[in-house]
Amino acid sequence: MMDCAQYRRLILANPHDPNPELRIHLESCRDCTEYTERLLRFESRLARALHVSAPAESGARAVPLGATGANATRRAPAPLVRRGWLAMAASVLIALVAGGALWLASPHPSLAADVVAHMAGEPQAWQRTEVAVPPAELALVLRDAHMRLIGDAPMVSYARSCLFRGLKVPHLVVQTDMGPVTVMVLVHESVSKPVSFDEEGYRGVIVPVPGHGSLAVLVRGQQAGINAIREIAARVQAAIVWTA
Amino acid sequence: MNDQVGGNPKRDRFQSLCQRLRPDLLRFAFWLSRDRALAEDVVQETMLRAWKAQDSLLDEAAAKPWFLTIIRREYARSFERKRLVTVDVDELIAREEPVLAAAQDQELTELRAALFKLPEEYREPLVLQVLMGFSTAEIAAELNLSNAAVLTRLFRARKRLRALCGEDTHLDPEE
Numbered sequence: 001m002m003d004c005a006q007y008r009r010l011i012l013a014n015p016h017d018p019n020p021e022l023r024i025h026l027e028s029c030r031d032c033t034e035y036t037e038r039l040l041r042f043e044s045r046l047a048r049a050l051h052v053s054a055p056a057e058s059g060a061r062a063v064p065l066g067a068t069g070a071n072a073t074r075r076a077p078a079p080l081v082r083r084g085w086l087a088m089a090a091s092v093l094i095a096l097v098a099g100g101a102l103w104l105a106s107p108h109p110s111l112a113a114d115v116v117a118h119m120a121g122e123p124q125a126w127q128r129t130e131v132a133v134p135p136a137e138l139a140l141v142l143r144d145a146h147m148r149l150i151g152d153a154p155m156v157s158y159a160r161s162c163l164f165r166g167l168k169v170p171h172l173v174v175q176t177d178m179g180p181v182t183v184m185v186l187v188h189e190s191v192s193k194p195v196s197f198d199e200e201g202y203r204g205v206i207v208p209v210p211g212h213g214s215l216a217v218l219v220r221g222q223q224a225g226i227n228a229i230r231e232i233a234a235r236v237q238a239a240i241v242w243t244a
Numbered sequence: 245m246n247d248q249v250g251g252n253p254k255r256d257r258f259q260s261l262c263q264r265l266r267p268d269l270l271r272f273a274f275w276l277s278r279d280r281a282l283a284e285d286v287v288q289e290t291m292l293r294a295w296k297a298q299d300s301l302l303d304e305a306a307a308k309p310w311f312l313t314i315i316r317r318e319y320a321r322s323f324e325r326k327r328l329v330t331v332d333v334d335e336l337i338a339r340e341e342p343v344l345a346a347a348q349d350q351e352l353t354e355l356r357a358a359l360f361k362l363p364e365e366y367r368e369p370l371v372l373q374v375l376m377g378f379s380t381a382e383i384a385a386e387l388n389l390s391n392a393a394v395l396t397r398l399f400r401a402r403k404r405l406r407a408l409c410g411e412d413t414h415l416d417p418e419e
Contacts, residue, residue, distance in 0.1 A: 045352060049356045
């Protein structure tokens with residue numbers, strides 16, 4: 001049986017360690033539960049601290065490599081062996097160098113912007129389907145957020161553990177009357193009040209979940225109204241059971 | 245507008261990969277070097293080397309560790325080229341203040357400054373774990389350490405960082 005010192009040594013090394021022995025100890029130790037909650041709050045700040053501004057590339061910045069200002073004159077370019085290679089490499093660098101100047105100037109993206117940006121990486125998640133994620137697979141994903149779903153939860157057709165602002169969070173897609181709806185369980189991201197957004201072709205809400213961060217719920221396109229999305233968010237929130 | 249990238253699928257695919265990974269690569273290089281300008285140089289050089297060696301990237305899913313390995317080598321080379329001297333950490337913090345300052349969040353600014361004070365041997369695995377999402381085994385492979393050594397460094401990193409940030413650490417375990 002693991003004791004508190006062993007538990008804390010492991011959790012300090014990896015606050016998201018999936019080791020079941022950690023879970024067993026946590027369920028029976030109030031002190032370590034409080035310790036873990038404090039550590040996870042610190043971990044959330046740490047993830048945000050490491051996430052310094054860096055420009056998201058659009059790929060459309062066509063700036064000649066030789067016209068990159070101070071950054072280009074900082075030191076001589078590396079010797080290149082072939083002109084063809086140079087041309088291709090230069091085009092790859094266009095966005096890189098142009099973006100560099102914007103690194104510091106870019107505002108830190110909002111939570112909603114980060115959620116929307118995350119959507120671009122998983123377009124396959126938005127399929128309309130009647131096939132549910134197997135319960136065991138869903139349970140594994142939800143474990144990242146110390147939660148499970150019961151009762152009136154909409155059918156979950158997609159479930160992945162995704163890296164978001166440095167931490168693994170459940171990324172779900174539920175099937176509803178208005179089509180697929182994405183739900184991200186952001187246990188480390190607190191919002192003081194519900195926030196609606198309509199960005200980059202996605203419409204959604206981020207709602208606070210007292211003591212457990214927030215839920216981001218969003219749809220693709222502009223067909224669904226914000227109130228309907230809020231209802232889905234409320235339905236999902238009501239179906240969540242927090243296990244820690 | 246984007247006619248430069250049409251017609252060469254190999255180049256387009258690689259460019260797309262670079263664009264997708266670039267923000268995280270820049271962040272990693274920044275936390276490794278604690279120097280924005282050096283981070284930009286290292287990432288730029290990394291992209292050039294990566295382009296040249298792209299045939300050795302057999303699986304795009306493994307692109308992130310592949311790029312990180314190149315970044316680490318480039319960072320080490322930058323020491324050889326420039327004969328970088330040790331700089332006082334308070335000077336580094338002052339120099340990079342525009343990056344470290346978090347609007348309306350003094351705690352975050354202080355945490356970033358504390359990260360600057362962590363020794364590289366603790367800072368690097370922490371960044372790989374928290375920012376890059378690497379598992380313990382992946383960090384061990386990248387840093388050529390055992391899993392146990394990685395866990396020890398991560399434990400010490402968080403312990404030191406929490407102390408530097410004035411967190412209540414009286415319940416933290418001893419080693």
